[in-house]
Each structure stands twice: as C-alpha cells, then as structure tokens.
Amino acid sequence: MYAWAGGTDAFVRLCEAFYDRARADDLLAPMFAEMDPGHARYVALWLAEVFGGPPVYTEQHGGYAHMLSLHIGRGITEPQRRRWLNLMMDAADDAGLPADPEFRAAFVGYLEWGTRLAASNSQPGADPVRRAPVPRWGWGVAPPYLG
Numbered sequence: 219m220y221a222w223a224g225g226t227d228a229f230v231r232l233c234e235a236f237y238d239r240a241r242a243d244d245l246l247a248p249m250f251a252e253m254d255p256g257h258a259r260y261v262a263l264w265l266a267e268v269f270g271g272p273p274v275y276t277e278q279h280g281g282y283a284h285m286l287s288l289h290i291g292r293g294i295t296e297p298q299r300r301r302w303l304n305l306m307m308d309a310a311d312d313a314g315l316p317a318d319p320e321f322r323a324a325f326v327g328y329l330e331w332g333t334r335l336a337a338s339n340s341q342p343g344a345d346p347v348r349r350a351p352v353p354r355w356g357w358g359v360a361p362p363y364l365g
C-alpha cells in the first residue's frame with residue numbers, strides 16, 4: 219500500500235493537507251495549537267511505516283511508545299475522533315491519494331481502528347499497552363485485482 223499510495227511524499231502531502239484543515243477546525247484546532255512544527259511530517263512517517271514503508275518512525279522518532287505518549291491524557295471525545303477521521307479522508311482527496319475502492323477501503327479500515335485506539339488510550343485512567351511495534355496494515359480481503 220505504501221508504494222501504491224506514492225511513497226513517503228504522498229503521506230507528507232496527506233498530512234500537510236490534514237493539518238491545514240485541522241488548524242481551521244472548531245473541534246480540532248485547540249488540540250493542535252501547541253504542536254511541534256515537524257508534527258505533520260512525523261505523522262506522515264508513522265503512516266508510511268504502517269502501510270509498508272521504511273521503519274523511519276521507529277528508528278528516528280521514538281516509535282510506538284512516543285506516539286502513545288502524545289495521546290495519553292488528552293481525553294479525545296467521539297466527535298473529535300470522528301472529525302479527525304473525516305478530515306483525514308478529505309485530506310486524502312486534497313493530496314491526490316489513490317481513490318480506487320481497494321486502497322480507500324484498506325486506508326479507512328486502518329484509520330477507524332487507529333482513531334478508536336487513540337481515543338480510548340487518551341481517556342483518564344486508561345492503561346494501554348506501553349510497548350509494541352508500529353502496526354503493519356495491508357490490503358485485507360480485497361487487494362487490487364491484477365488479472
């Protein structure tokens with residue numbers, strides 16, 4: 219899926235488009251007001267790794283444990299989670315990610331899974347798994363039909 223999407227550059231375009239939208243969003247802007255200027259790129263490297271790209275987030279940006287630490291205690295609400303997901307799908311269009319049924323189905327599958335975990339791990343008193351590899355997501359049941 220990493221190669222199908224267009225590699226790291228495609229995920230960087232995606233995340234830049236996402237944060238352009240998030241910074242102007244009533245529910246999300248307050249959460250991202252203090253973010254590190256490199257944030258869009260770091261999330262892009264995470265997503266690139268998840269979808270089969272090189273393990274740059276794991277090797278250079280603290281991997282799963284660092285990602286988790288930035289969600290803990292934030293108390294992400296269901297409306298915020300859903301908005302995050304909606305803006306990421308809008309950003310996929312903005313950034314020209316592949317729009318074929320197979321890619322978008324697998325892509326949204328990961329985002330549904332990941333946003334629900336992020337929201338649940340961010341609740342007060344949550345006790346998430348502290349150490350784990352970056353997940354690796356694939357095409358699932360409907361890979362591209364290549365004849």
Ligand code: HEM
Pocket residue numbers: 246249250252253254256257260261264279284285288289292294298299302303328329330331332333336337
């Ligand atoms: C599939 C779902 C998600 C993924 C893959 C993801 C990924 C990440 C990653 C990799 C980071 C750390 C970036 C770094 O190394 O600096 C991060 C931070 C963060 N995430 Fe998420 N996230 C997800 C869902 C969410 C949701 C649903 C919210 C809130 C609605 C959220 C809010 C944040 C915030 C506020 C930070 C810290 C930003 C900063 O101040 O630097 N995330 N996320």
